[in-house]
């Protein structure tokens with residue numbers, strides 16, 4: 473087990489500085505343009521691939537850190553640059569994590585490279601689980617997967633909502649009910665290979681924030697995928713279904729733990745947005761003169777900035793604690809993963825709102841990035857489990 477230390481080691485410091493450099497030199501200068509265009513920033517993804525920030529090797533190196541802190545550190549720095557572009561770069565990791573977490577070694581070898589594409593022609597991947605009638609209530613999923621033994625194919629039928637990279641992805645990972653009578657315990661994940669007939673996406677969704685990240689609804693109309701696309705393989709699925717039918721603990725409950733594990737990283741993204749807004753507001757408050765003195769000399773402004781800094785630091789401690797616990801197999805007895813994401817998401821919303829206020833009229837204009845950070849921050853109380861769902865997880869854990 474790795475020691476928990478707030479003293480980052482040399483590799484972690486190098487990683488932080490390297491990602492920060494990329495965020496400040498490449499991501500941030502491009503942020504306003506891609507937000508306005510509301511398009512996937514392919515040239516920036518390509519740059520990220522060239523420097524080694526986009527690809528399985530990068531993710532695997534982060535995952536290998538025994539302290540668990542590398543991915544939160546990298547995420548905070550990248551999303552400090554811009555959340556929309558950040559999600560275009562890191563969104564693929566959702567699908568990759570599903571393949572890595574549930575797939576066989578053969579599936580990893582076959583599909584992960586196709587998620588990322590090549591340095592010259594990067595691709596993205598999508599993880600599609602939310603449905604129009606099944607958001608927070610994952611067990612209500614209606615998408616069905618039926619096995620056709622005659623052709624050794626799975627047939628997927630249904631609809632997915634709000635998929636990041638949906639429709640533009642090379643590889644889609646889709647969850648579906650194999651046995652709907654078992655609720656979330658009867659679900660499985662499937663890889664939909666590139667150009668599979670029957671998978672369609674109608675439109676790119678227009679959003680409040682994260683506009684440089686593509687979000688779309690997905691339709692699955694008798695999508696036939698080879699048997700080998702069932703993540704984990706048929707034996708594992710059968711074993712899981714048998715356990716669920718006999719009332720034993722199943723991998724679906726284990727999937728809840730996977731969510732808990734991914735939440736600190738999402739919390740770290742929110743921290744990046746919050747820190748960007750705090751730093752900008754602090755610099756502005758030192759420069760902006762009203763009534764003959766910089767506005768930071770007013771206690772109302774200085775106290776607001778103090779709270780922003782304190783809340784960001786407090787949230788980071790929760791994020792790092794959960795990341796360390798997850799990596800070191802410590803049980804989340806009080807929903808610590810949810811705590812991290814919940815706190816960081818709510819801090820991002822509060823801090824960016826305060827930043828807009830500190831800039832006054834300038835904060836409301838597109839000439840300054842704080843309005844974009846304010847818009848972007850809101851997603852962090854919604855996706856990867858809403859704030860209410862995080863509270864549900866924590867409350868159930870402490871009530872047990």
Ligand SMILES: Cc1cc2nc3c(=O)[nH]c(=O)nc-3n(C[C@H](O)[C@H](O)[C@H](O)COP(=O)(O)OP(=O)(O)OC[C@H]3O[C@@H](n4cnc5c(N)ncnc54)[C@H](O)[C@@H]3O)c2cc1C
Pocket residue numbers: 566599600601602604606607608609633634635636637679682687851854855856857858859860861864
């Ligand atoms: C930009 C963006 C990107 C996304 N990317 C992806 C993706 O890549 N893949 C994917 O699968 N999904 C993705 N999502 C979907 C996201 O995860 C869901 O929107 C989220 O889980 C909430 O589901 P919902 O929108 O259906 O809200 P609902 O579940 O309908 O919730 C509505 C409100 O009711 C509250 N609520 C619901 N149930 C309870 C309860 N039991 N107790 C208290 N309150 C409750 C919620 O907290 C919320 O406030 C994305 C969404 C967005 C906006």
